[in-house]
Amino acid sequence: MADALIDFRTQPSRYKHWKLSTEKGVAYLTMDVNEDGGLRPGYKLKLNSYDLGVDIELADAIQRLRFEHPEIGAVVIRSQRDRIFCSGANINMLGLSSHDHKVNFCKFTNETRLAIEDATEHSDQTYICSINGIAAGGGYELALACDQILLADDGSSAVSLPELPLLAVLPGTGGLTRLVDKRLVRRDHADFFCTTAEGLRGKRAQQWRLVDKLIPPSKLADETKKIAEDVARKSKRPKDAKGIALPDVERxxxxxxxxxxxxxxxxxxxxxxxxxxxxxxxxxxxxxxxxxxxxxxxxxxxxxxxxxxxxxxxxxxxxxxxxxxxxxxxxxxxxxxxxxxxxxxxxxxxxxxxxxxxxxxxxxxxxxxxxxxxxxxxxxxxxxxxxxxxxxxxxxxxxxxxxxxxxxxxxxxxxxxxxxxxxxxxxxxxxxxxxxxxxxxxxxxxxxxxxxxxxxxxxxxxxxxxxxxxxxxxxxxxxxxxxxxxxxxxxxxxxGMESNLRFAGPETMETKIFARLSAWQNWIFQRPNATGPEGALKLYGTGKQAKYDRKRA
Amino acid sequence: MAIDYTQRIPNNVDLSSDRRLQRALENWQPRFLDWWRTMGPDGTSNFDVYLRTAISADANGWANFGYVKMPDYRWGIFLAGQDPNRVIAYGDNKGKPAWQEVPGELRSTLRRLIVTQGDTEPASVEQQRLLGKTAPSLYDLRNVFQINCEEGRHLWAMVYLLHAYFGRDGREEAEMLLERHSGDPDKPRILGAFNEKTPDWLSFFMFTYFTDRDGKYQLASLAESGFDPLARSCRFMLIEEAHHMFVGESGVQRIVQRTCELMKEHKTDDVRAFGAIDLATIQKYLNFHFSVSLDLFGQEASTNAANYYTMGVKGRYLETRIGDDHVLTGSTFDIDTVEDGRIVRKTVPALASLNERLRNDYVEDCAKGLRLWNKVIADAGLDFELKLPHRAFNRRIGAFSEIHVSPDGAVMSAEEWKASAHKWLPTDEDRAYVTSLMGPAVIEPGKFANWIAPPVRGINNQPANFEYVRFN
Structure with missing residues (x-):
């Protein structure tokens, strides 16, 4: 049976997974993923994990904030869920998806992350990530796209990129590149971080530049608000202008x-x-x-x-x-x-x-x-x-x-x-x-x-x-x-040929992200160590241990 | 001058020969004592308490009784005896020699397991720090102190493993175990149930009966660990855990007994008029503590539990006595779960359902205490039976958290459930009543608060009027 048509047109009144609210020049994008609201059947979006449908809403919100809200100078990304920020792309969804869907999904999420950075850099709409719990894999990559990362200092809230140790694949949304190219994390620290499934928390996460600020959980909401309102005040966006509405594209x-x-x-x-x-x-x-x-x-x-x-x-x-x-x-x-x-x-x-x-x-x-x-x-x-x-x-x-x-x-x-x-x-x-x-x-x-x-x-x-x-x-x-x-x-x-030829000239963080994404997706993602019958991604959730071909290629 | 920690810390791990480990524990010990003073039993540092102290791991060594000031308690490090031929009993590593060092690839997994277990030990001490103020007798006061000291020792056991086998990360985790506090909004304990209050002695006995019993099953599964030092630590901890559950079981039994006495004497169910706790309220507390303890076993379908098993870090309860292949990759297991809002029985892969299997063992074990309590009621000639609620009742974790179920297993709407909840779970009024019974501590030897019967036997066979605690 052919999959149902994926429609990229949405608007806040139809969101299933995000809440968008604005106050005092700050927009709050609150993630509360509906477990049963997956784009396709067969998986549950547990623990604020996401699929393409969740990211379509995020992309829509980012776009709308730019056009519909000239008064907004700062955007806070946060979670509604207790002690969970976001656990990244849904593994079961990846397991059920065809290769081309996975790649398209990753490409779109990458474009959405870049749109966040573009809004911060060029539209003076600065993104701030407020992490109240676990931010794993794509969850931390979402944070990495933001200008500031605030982390609850409760002894358990952690940021992590567990893809390699847990799934034998790599972060698919520019995580590795942003660590060393954007946040300028030392490569040896990044190496340790990316091989430690549970990630890092508290002081070490801050000392290693993985997050910007630690805040006690009881103050996280208020402090986030204060920081965002400060940022919004400094934004040069026209506070008294009126936005334009973006109705559904007619087709x-x-x-x-x-x-x-x-x-x-x-x-x-x-x-x-x-x-x-x-x-x-x-x-x-x-x-x-x-x-x-x-x-x-x-x-x-x-x-x-x-x-x-x-x-x-x-x-x-x-x-x-x-x-x-x-x-x-x-x-x-x-x-x-x-x-x-x-x-x-x-x-x-x-x-x-x-x-x-x-x-x-x-x-x-x-x-x-x-x-x-x-x-x-x-x-x-x-x-x-x-x-x-x-x-x-x-x-x-x-x-x-x-x-x-x-x-x-x-x-x-x-x-x-x-x-x-x-x-x-x-x-x-x-x-x-x-x-x-x-x-x-x-x-x-x-x-x-x-x-x-x-x-x-x-x-x-x-x-x-x-x-x-x-x-x-x-x-x-x-x-x-x-x-x-x-x-x-x-x-x-x-x-492969086209993307090799299209991007001549200097490397940027952006070109690295897309180039490495296609390299790893088309190689690591296809290798038996990840997706073979005994590969880590395939066996994730079954309790069975992956068997690796130990040859270094 | 350096303190001689080999004397201060009784142990059977040859601590004196390991300078590095000694130094680490030297650093940690003052922090532990600070924690004990600020977060342990409130205002008790000068009491002489008749405590049992383990001084070695053999049959004679683990139960030495004498008066001790709690800050001077000799928190020791004991591992059950080593079997040099022990092999891993299950999973991918089945048949291989047990690990004496942490395998690199399992380092973070084992660390997380040890930290999660370790975190519960000081948590319960924190939860119980005010109970001494309202103890129903010296006997009970001593028992809560004994439990607190032993939870402290269990913390030491986990901290020893963290220090001895996990390097700098282990030391940091050991410090975090003292920095998180039960109910602290900024640095809470890891598991939800350990952030709840233990406000009264009925809750305390229920907690030690039901929640410490979860601890027993977790320890028993870790006692099967392929990581031998962890397995040996847990095996020794289980001996002490048994006492904690005894305190819970006998505590509830004594309350039930006192209630029955008053019911017979006054020919009424309403013993509140006579300053005791009615059976209906006891049933409500039981419902609450059983259901929140069930949540501690986690999701019915658990990837983590399956991984732990396959890797050989956490087994099943009494793994070696189970008659199967101990690999489980092709096996199935029947569990109750939820489908379309109904409770259904499903056959699922055995590996993914290890939490549920452990929960089954636990439920069976819980039922035993109820038989004792019901015997007290029956012996009094009363027509009442305490019952374990259905496992789907009042759940927050797992498939059953999606539906609303009565204690006898009837599925209903959220509205119906809410309308009846006051009949099943302690209401504010019930809690206020039980709290009102918690008067100033009864400190005259041999005397007991009105709402609880004396125990059949004293600790270490001491007479009924024994002075278990001297206040100085």
């Missing part, structure tokens, strides 16, 4: 076609490809930030980002055999350019800043999607500025040289805007252009001179902005072959 399924207001996704099952057709603006760019605010979630760049984000999540989780995403656009490039100009002009406005940051995260989501990305720059397309980033994110791009016979659509052009030179860095900290032209950094400066120009296929070819520029005689075959060839390769091989 309709029509057979293999999925329609959003500015995006249509058509699935070609035979070629295992999904065609994303992004629509350009349908109305002129509003004059200023106040007008953006008035349009709210209907503002074209925001509406499109939300649609694209939802479509990607839907395809990642629910359409795992659709291995190639083909990116198209349709509209007026000048209109897109006008919206980019508005975003740049009003960059200091809190809402505009959030919209640009959201596009940044959405494009990063595209970067780390394990699908082949092919961009088609066709007549009538509007790959300008923000939308051009999709072409630059693609593994390969095709731009038609000239027009199709019998069509009155204008020849394809590409436009650079200021948005291509800074606001949308990739995980490696560089823009897509800078990453593309690592061999000739000065070329990026040359491109700046072409901002605002309608660049035709010849110019784009010369400037290196697209891969191939077939004419109308070759176009159909070239494109068809590219997509069909992709469908023939091993999906595993493609994922």
């Amino acid at each position: 309709t399924f029509d057979g293999d076609t999925l329609r959003y207001p500015h995006l249509t996704v058509e699935i070609d099952r035979e070629r295992r490809a999904a065609h994303f057709r992004l629509g350009g603006p349908t109305a002129p760019a509003p004059a200023d930030a106040a007008a953006v605010h008035a349009q709210g979630a209907a503002f074209w760049p925001l509406a499109l980002a939300r649609a694209l984000d939802d479509a990607m999540m839907h395809l990642r989780l629910n359409e795992t055999e659709i291995g190639t995403w083909v990116l198209h656009s349709q509209g007026d490039p000048a209109a897109v350019e006008a919206f980019d100009a508005l975003l740049a002009r009003e960059a200091s406005n809190w809402l505009v800043r959030e919209i640009v940051l959201y596009w940044k995260r959405t494009l990063k989501r595209l970067d780390v999607s394990s699908r082949s990305l092919i961009a088609l720059v066709e007549p009538g397309s509007c790959f300008a500025g923000t939308l051009l980033e999709l072409v630059l994110a693609a593994d390969r791009s095709y731009m038609l040289d000239g027009v199709f016979e019998g069509s009155n659509l204008p020849a394809a052009t590409i436009r650079l805007t200021g948005m291509n030179f800074g606001p949308y860095p990739m995980g490696n900290g560089l823009t897509r252009l800078a990453t593309r032209f690592l061999a000739e950094p000065e070329h990026v400066d040359v491109l700046k001179k072409d901002i605002g120009q309608a660049l035709d296929s010849g110019q784009c070819d010369d400037l290196g902005l697209v891969t191939f520029t077939p004419d109308d005689i070759d176009w159909e075959d070239e494109v068809r072959l590219a997509i069909e060839e992709r469908a023939g390769f091993s999906p595993d091989g493609l994922i």
